[in-house]
Amino acid sequence: MSPRPINTVLITGASIVGGEVADLLIDNGQIVAIGNDLGQNGLAQHGLAKEEVEVVEGKGLVALPGLVDLHTHLREPGREDAETVLTGTRAAALGGFTAVHAMANTDPVADTAGVVEQVWRLGREAGYCDVFPIGAVTVGLKGTQLAELGAMADSAARVRVFSDDGMCVWDAALMRRALEYVKAFGGVVAQHAQEPRLTQGAQMNEGALSGVLGLTGWPSVAEESIIARDILLNAHVGSKLHICHLSTKGSVAIVRAAKERGLDVTAEVTPHHLLLTEDLAASYNPVYKVNPPLRTREDVEAVREGLADGTIDIVATDHAPHPVEDKDCEWSAAAFGMTGLETALSVVQHAMIDTKVMTWAEVADRMSYRPAAIGQVTADHGQPLVVGAPANLTLVDPASQRTVVPGESASLSRNTPFDGMTLPGRVVATFLRGTPTVLDGKLAR
Known part of the structure; x- marks a missing residue:
């Protein structure tokens, strides 16, 4: 209702x-x-x-202006056992969000005009917050062929952000073509930065703790190398690049250097990467298994600093719901991901406001104004509270x-x-x- x-x-x-x-x-x-x-x-x-x-x-x-999430998994169509557009937008409203951008890794994948329009209409019918579908960059998220980017952009959903989130667009030539294609209508490619050949079988952050726990490590360079490559590609093309769920100190430094050069690059950090560290993996509780993995305390401090000084543009939840059977199992078999819509603002208050690193006005900027601008929905969202x-x-x-x-x-x-x-x-x-x-x-x- x-x-x-x-x-x-x-x-x-x-x-x-x-x-x-x-x-x-x-x-x-x-x-x-x-x-x-x-x-x-x-x-x-x-x-x-x-x-x-x-x-x-x-x-x-x-x-505060209604919060805008640039990175939400609503699972519908295909995984209604984990979430639906209705239940996800109810959670979003309880978290203070008036708009969410729904990621494309549904079943079927949101790689056609028909699927993105379905998600968009489901959001309108639910009525708890506006839903803006994110279109897939490649067909089926397989990384081999560009999806129908133009058709999705021209659809009733008016898609402007494209991402294979959950999978990295690892092929440099294909990533270049995607950046060139969306440039024609001012679109954005949002990259899941994960070099797959460096993360095969990876379970948690690579370091001393992963060795002690016997879990395959996920090195920071797997994220940082893709971010650096894509920034160079974007500088060559002159398009818009967004970095999803940045998580390491090195990634912050790379994005900061790109912004100092005046490049059109934006980045996000999740609430859980602002607060939680790899130490939680020692419990072997799969609720702490996430992509990218929880990192070190040094990384947490770096992403907090990056968010505070504007290097990291926004907080995005990466709300990733899973049914019980996908998480209540041994660590190696468990799915990656955490829910986050209902707790995001509280975590940001805890990590950034109560520590006096940021003000409420800056939270409005990072969780409403900027995500609305990146998602190109400022006609209705992310506006100051003025007459x-x-x-x-x-x-x-x-x-x-x-x-x-x-x-x-x-x-x-x-x-x-x-x-x-x-x-x-x-x-x-x-x-x-x-x-x-x-x-x-x-x-x-």
Whole structure:
């Protein structure tokens, strides 16, 4: 069931992106007024009576623009046992997201106009957040032939980001052709940076610990070499390149150098790579098995620094749900991936805000403005909270704490690495074009 329709909402006394405290008046999907005591004076000026307005108490809350995730796995079509567009977008709304970009590794793969349009329509029908499909770079994610990039770009889904995420576009000639092709319509190639010949059978980060645990190591250079190669290819072509789930100190340095040269390269980091380290693999609990793997404390500090100084453009969840049988098994047989939509903002608060490395305004930039710009959805998302902007926003209680309980998730899957962890912050409300998808921390019906 889609969220219940509400036309007019007054949010009172919220801190706008962690700054000034003000009321926000929302009517017909837009922010129509921002100021003090709008309940007393502003309603009449807009021809509204108190009984026509739903009031949301915002005291102590931070108002952020609706979060935008550039990297979500919704699994539908084909793996509805792990997630559906409906359940995934419910989880997204609870996490404060008003838009997600759905990765292409579905079954069938989203490598044609027909499949991306199906995912796009399912998102519209669900109504909890906007879903923007990401198209595959190659047919079937096999890395041998370009997919129907132009047809997907011209479809009703208007795809602008293409990725074989889960698989690396390892062939340099094919990657070059993809960058050249999307340049014609301003598209973006988002690369899963993993040199396959360096990661055959890899299970965790390569280092002393992988040797002690007897698990095949996954070297940092497998990621860094592909990033360096693709930056050089992109510099030659003059297109747009995005690096998925960057995870190492060396990768941060490579992207920083590229940006200093003025190249059109963007990068993302996941919440789990901002907080968790390879040490968790010592438990042999497959919930900590992820691609790319959890890295060292030094890598964690480097990606935090990169996110804070803007080298890393955005936080992206890489929400990767799996059914129980794919994770509740021995480490070597378990699937890679972690859920993350409902915990992302809390993890970022814990790692970046509460440590005073970033401000709420910078979080709005890294989790709303920039991902919307990279995904080219700024007509509806990733806009500052100003009069006339679409009323896509979330209210967060930064003083609240919660203990993560997998069984309480809206996702169909339970593979969260934060099980039992107490995290700060709680999403109190999320609004999609003025309609609440979440109220009082619960899904609005």
